[in-house]
Amino acid sequence: MSPVRGEGGGAPAEAGVPSPAAGRAAAARPRPAGRTPAVPRNDGPRSPAGASFQEMWAELLPIGRHPGSGGYRRYAWSGADRECRAWFEEQAGARGLAYEVDRNGNQWAWLGDPAAGDAVVTGSHLDSVPDGGAFDGPLGVVSSFAALDELRARKTRFTKPLAIVNFGDEEGARFGLACVGSRLTAGHLTAEQARRLTDADGVTLPRAMEAAGHDPEAIGADPERLARIGAFVELHVEQGRALDLSGDRVGVASAIWPHGRWRFDFRGEANHAGTTRLVDRRDPMLSYAQTVLAARREAELAGAVATFGKISVEPNGVNAIPSLVRGWLDSRAADQATLDTVVDGIRRAAGEYADAHGIDLDVVRESFTPVVEFDHALRDELGRLLGKDTGLVVPVLGTGAGHDAGILSGRIPTAMLFVRNPTGVSHSPAEFAAEDDCLAGVRALADVLEGLACT
Numbered sequence: 001m002s003p004v005r006g007e008g009g010g011a012p013a014e015a016g017v018p019s020p021a022a023g024r025a026a027a028a029r030p031r032p033a034g035r036t037p038a039v040p041r042n043d044g045p046r047s048p049a050g051a052s053f054q055e056m057w058a059e060l061l062p063i064g065r066h067p068g069s070g071g072y073r074r075y076a077w078s079g080a081d082r083e084c085r086a087w088f089e090e091q092a093g094a095r096g097l098a099y100e101v102d103r104n105g106n107q108w109a110w111l112g113d114p115a116a117g118d119a120v121v122t123g124s125h126l127d128s129v130p131d132g133g134a135f136d137g138p139l140g141v142v143s144s145f146a147a148l149d150e151l152r153a154r155k156t157r158f159t160k161p162l163a164i165v166n167f168g169d170e171e172g173a174r175f176g177l178a179c180v181g182s183r184l185t186a187g188h189l190t191a192e193q194a195r196r197l198t199d200a201d202g203v204t205l206p207r208a209m210e211a212a213g214h215d216p217e218a219i220g221a222d223p224e225r226l227a228r229i230g231a232f233v234e235l236h237v238e239q240g241r242a243l244d245l246s247g248d249r250v251g252v253a254s255a256i257w258p259h260g261r262w263r264f265d266f267r268g269e270a271n272h273a274g275t276t277r278l279v280d281r282r283d284p285m286l287s288y289a290q291t292v293l294a295a296r297r298e299a300e301l302a303g304a305v306a307t308f309g310k311i312s313v314e315p316n317g318v319n320a321i322p323s324l325v326r327g328w329l330d331s332r333a334a335d336q337a338t339l340d341t342v343v344d345g346i347r348r349a350a351g352e353y354a355d356a357h358g359i360d361l362d363v364v365r366e367s368f369t370p371v372v373e374f375d376h377a378l379r380d381e382l383g384r385l386l387g388k389d390t391g392l393v394v395p396v397l398g399t400g401a402g403h404d405a406g407i408l409s410g411r412i413p414t415a416m417l418f419v420r421n422p423t424g425v426s427h428s429p430a431e432f433a434a435e436d437d438c439l440a441g442v443r444a445l446a447d448v449l450e451g452l453a454c455t
């Protein structure tokens with residue numbers, strides 16, 4: 001019997017997707033609000049991994065943190081991102097690992113010869129969403145180095161190459177597309193498409209890479225690199241409360257919901273806010289606002305999620321009726337058919353509202369990630385490795401959040417470990433995980449790497 005439980009990831013309760021009820025429950029629970037969420041404390045005894053985890057965590061903590069919000073603004077190829085990347089290189093050097101940056105700007109730290117093949121890779125990302133938390137991404141990278149330290153303390157002998165990776169631009173906060181580093185590597189994003197990505201200031205991705213010291217000339221698919229990897233395991237803070245509810249510190253991922261981003265452009269007519277009669281207006285804000293409500297309705301009906309979390313308005317004046325309202329929809333569902341139904345419903349409603357107000361509407365799908373079912377054999381192997389000493393059954397969770405492990409899953413066997421998040425809050429300064437749980441994650445990752453790379 002497989003030592004995993006709770007299979008069938010994707011159902012909202014297991015998926016870590018904050019259902020309205022779960023969201024209310026989370027809101028009612030005491031949160032670590034008002035204090036720094038990014039400093040997990042524990043004054044108990046330290047393992048080597050614990051000590052190194054603490055040090056690394058403390059070093060990363062101030063980088064890119066906004067003093068006002070307390071959240072992180074580590075956007076791809078920005079100054080804060082460069083500091084994080086310099087930190088990664090230092091960690092690699094301090095451990096005598098061979099450091100390299102691949103053609104797409106992803107950073108790698110190798111123990112053993114990459115050319116030997118069948119490498120076991122772990123890691124995550126260091127960039128953030130606007131005002132993100134400290135854990136989403138960095139927990140996986142810091143835990144990877146700490147797990148290696150733990151294995152060295154155990155005097156483990158590796159029989160396969162091991163690598164730690166920091167994937168570039170996972171969140172897509174700057175250029176609008178998530179997981180750019182892994183998408184390029186996997187060939188899901190072409191070099192031409194990537195060259196056209198532009199940030200809000202009109203800076204293209206290649207220009208941003210250049211400014212940060214990375215030559216963008218060779219960006220593109222990297223099948224040779226992927227061919228050297230036998231397994232990729234990404235550790236991540238859970239972005240939901242399934243582990244909190246089940247009372248487990250660590251879980252294994254089963255699946256990622258299909259998800260995408262759509263841009264809705266509502267074009268009307270700029271005019272004077274004081275002198276234009278209501279009947280004479282072509283105000284795109286009205287159709288946009290109605291569309292936001294429609295998104296909520298459609299998502300509720302389908303048991304999915306739909307979010308307008310980013311908006312830009314032109315001319316953006318208090319006393320001017322807007323000429324353009326541009327809103328970005330993020331929608332996710334357990335399966336493709338449901339997601340299609342939700343997005344079609346929102347589009348249809350937006351079209352009707354736009355017509356009613358004399359507004360021109362354009363909808364563009366900017367990105368899409370199909371459902372990901374993580375490699376079953378690897379998932380079961382993780383469950384076996386984690387349960388082997390205790391006999392405990394490891395929970396298996398689906399998630400509505402995207403990850404580099406999901407992007408790579410069609411190319412190489414991938415798996416994920418989740419670490420308990422007591423409030424479920426993520427993509428927020430209040431994101432939190434307790435130190436004991438983080439260290440349990442490090443030990444779990446070390447056990448998994450030992451089992452996979454020391455056979």
Ligand code: GLV
Pocket residue numbers: 170171178400401402403
């Ligand atoms: C990334 O965190 C995403 O799910 O959007």
Ligand code: MN
Pocket residue numbers: 129136171427
């Ligand atoms: Mn994220």
Ligand code: MN
Pocket residue numbers: 125136137170236403
């Ligand atoms: Mn992440």
